[in-house]
Amino acid sequence: MGKIIAFIVATIIVLSILPMVFLAISGPKEGCPVNYCIEMTDTNTIEMDSQDRLEGSMASTMRWSIDTMGNSDGMVTENEVEEMVEIMEMMVGMSSYSLRLNDYIGTVSQYNVSISGATGDVSSTYPITTTTSIVVDWEQVGLNETSYEVQISIIGLGLFPFGSMGGDLRFTAPPGYKISNVLGLTDVMYYSGHTVVIGSVTLYGMSGSVSITLEKQ
Numbered sequence: 001m002g003k004i005i006a007f008i009v010a011t012i013i014v015l016s017i018l019p020m021v022f023l024a025i026s027g028p029k030e031g032c033p034v035n036y037c038i039e040m041t042d043t044n045t046i047e048m049d050s051q052d053r054l055e056g057s058m059a060s061t062m063r064w065s066i067d068t069m070g071n072s073d074g075m076v077t078e079n080e081v082e083e084m085v086e087i088m089e090m091m092v093g094m095s096s097y098s099l100r101l102n103d104y105i106g107t108v109s110q111y112n113v114s115i116s117g118a119t120g121d122v123s124s125t126y127p128i129t130t131t132t133s134i135v136v137d138w139e140q141v142g143l144n145e146t147s148y149e150v151q152i153s154i155i156g157l158g159l160f161p162f163g164s165m166g167g168d169l170r171f172t173a174p175p176g177y178k179i180s181n182v183l184g185l186t187d188v189m190y191y192s193g194h195t196v197v198i199g200s201v202t203l204y205g206m207s208g209s210v211s212i213t214l215e216k217q
Contacts, residue, residue, distance in 0.1 A: 034168035034198060040214075043148060043174050044138040046099065046106070054128040063122040076119050088113040092134055100151040101138045110135040145216075148177070152184075152210040169210065170198045177214040184210035 036050045054062050063076050069087075070080035092111045099106060111134045118128045141148075150171070173179050178194040185199025201208055 032170065034170045036167060036169045037172075038150075038152070038169065039172040040148075040150070040174040040177075043143050043145065043177070044101065044106075044141045046101070046136045046150070048132075048134050048136075050132050052130045052132070054130070056125050059125050059128045060123055062128055063118060063120070063124060066118060067122045074122050076122060078119060081115050081118050084118075085113050085115055088115075088130075088132075092132060098153040099136055100153075101141050102145070102149055103151070104138055104140050106136040106138040108134060109137045147180075147216065148214040150212045150214070152212075168198060168200050170196065171212055172196050173214050176217055178217050179212060180215040181213040182211070184208060 032049050032051075036048065038046060038048045040046050066080050066084045067074065067076050069083060070077065089111055092108070092113060112132070114131045116129045116131075117126060120126065169185065171179070173195045179190065179197050180194070182188055182197055182199065185197070185201060188197060188199040190197050197212070201210060
């Protein structure tokens with residue numbers, strides 16, 4: 001029973017730190033000045049990067065979940081962390097449903113997850129840092145359309161203290177396209193001739209969404 005509960009808790013936390021489905025109290029990743037960076041490297045490929053920081057009770061809850069799914073001895077080991085990384089990568093690999101391009105669901109082609117600072121006593125509130133990188137491809141979407149619409153679905157969890165705070169997102173258009181319309185972001189700022197947009201996402205209740213329209217320059 002303990003492992004089942006731990007898996008449920010771990011699943012909630014894992015869903016919460018995927019860049020596409022949740023916005024948390026996060027630190028910027030190297031090369032990414034905001035919480036979450038989404039870039040269309042071409043017109044049917046999107047790359048996303050995030051770095052999330054779990055602190056206080058969230059950090060100790062994560063440690064408890066990692067340990068309970070291991071040997072439940074009250075200490076988190078490197079092996080147990082590696083097992084959690086495998087679970088997270090499995091879930092990241094299945095998470096493309098939260099991204100749509102021209103209303104199509106893509107395919108996750110690359111993904112990587114890492115966890116640092118998690119080992120030690122399960123009661124520790126020492127911060128845990130999780131980094132996530134993912135690449136999603138759309139073979140069914142044309143490479144040279146006159147316009148594209150990117151839809152990002154976000155699921156928040158009200159039981160977390162940061163569930164309604166949202167976070168900052170940067171989106172970069174592919175070469176030859178500009179951003180013509182943005183929905184779901186506030187405090188929007190455009191850069192580089194409307195090819196880059198940065199804005200804040202706020203969760204309404206337990207969910208939110210961002211829609212970005214691109215037009216050929």
